[in-house]
Amino acid sequence: xxxxxxxxxxxxxxxxxxxxxxxxxxxxxxxxxxxxxxxxxxxxxxxxxxxxxxxxxxxxxxxxxxxxxxxxxxxxxxxxxxxxxxxxxxxxxxxxxxxxxxxxxxxxxxxxxxxxxxxxx
Numbered sequence: 001x002x003x004x005x006x007x008x009x010x011x012x013x014x015x016x017x018x019x020x021x022x023x024x025x026x027x028x029x030x031x032x033x034x035x036x037x038x039x040x041x042x043x044x045x046x047x048x049x050x051x052x053x054x055x056x057x058x059x060x061x062x063x064x065x066x067x068x069x070x071x072x073x074x075x076x077x078x079x080x081x082x083x084x085x086x087x088x089x090x091x092x093x094x095x096x097x098x099x100x101x102x103x104x105x106x107x108x109x110x111x112x113x114x115x116x117x118x119x120x121x
Contacts, residue, residue, distance in 0.1 A: 001016060001017070001018040001020070001022065002016075002017040002018065003015070003016055003017075003035075003036065003039070003040055004017070005040050005042060006046075006115055008115075008119045009119075011044065011118070011119045012040070012041065012042045012043075012044065013042060013044040013045070013046055013079075013115055013118045013119065014036040014040045014042040014044065014045050014046065015046045015111070015115075016032070016036075016045060016046065016047045016048075016051060017048075018048075018051055019050075020051070021050075021051060021052065021053050022047060022051040022052070023047065023051060023052045023053065023056065023067060024053045025053075025063065025067075026063075026066050026067055026070060029067040029070055029071070030070055032045070032047075033045070033070070033071070033074055033076050036076070037074075037076065043075060043076050043077065044076065044077040044078075044079075044118040044119075044121075045076060045077070045078050045079070046078075046079045046081065046111065046114050046115065046118060047078070047079075047080055047081070048080070048081050048082060049080050049081060049082025049083070049084075050082065052080055057084075057087060057089075057092060058089075058092075059089065059091050059092055059095060064095070068104070068105055071104065071105065072104055077103070077104060077105070077106075077118055077121055078104070078105045078106070079105075079106040079107075079108060079114035079115075079117055079118050080105075080106070080107050080108075080114075081108055081109070081110060081111055081113075081114045082107075082109070083109060084096055084107055084109075100117075103121040104121075106118070
């Protein structure tokens with residue numbers, strides 16, 4: 001795993017690059033949050049969709065809700081970058097839409113849009 005910090009003014013975003021799945025369950029999400037917060041002093045994280053278990057995007061598993069609750073509890077912002085067009089689930093599409101209009105979690109297509117969103121909150 002490689003972490004690069006993108007800074008804009010006082011806002012710092014940890015950009016995570018890895019070929020592995022880094023967010024697989026609540027514990028792996030907590031481990032990533034701790035690593036970023038304590039090693040990089042960042043409270044905003046940008047990861048690729050390929051670094052997140054596919055089960056996260058099946059809302060029936062409740063994995064997304066459990067993980068995102070931890071991000072909220074520990075006051076970290078998250079952007080997951082990738083293509084979400086292939087999902088047919090209306091509830092997932094609604095979830096992504098609502099998240100993108102909030103200030104905590106973003107599901108965006110490219111890294112620049114994710115950086116803009118994270119630096120903007």
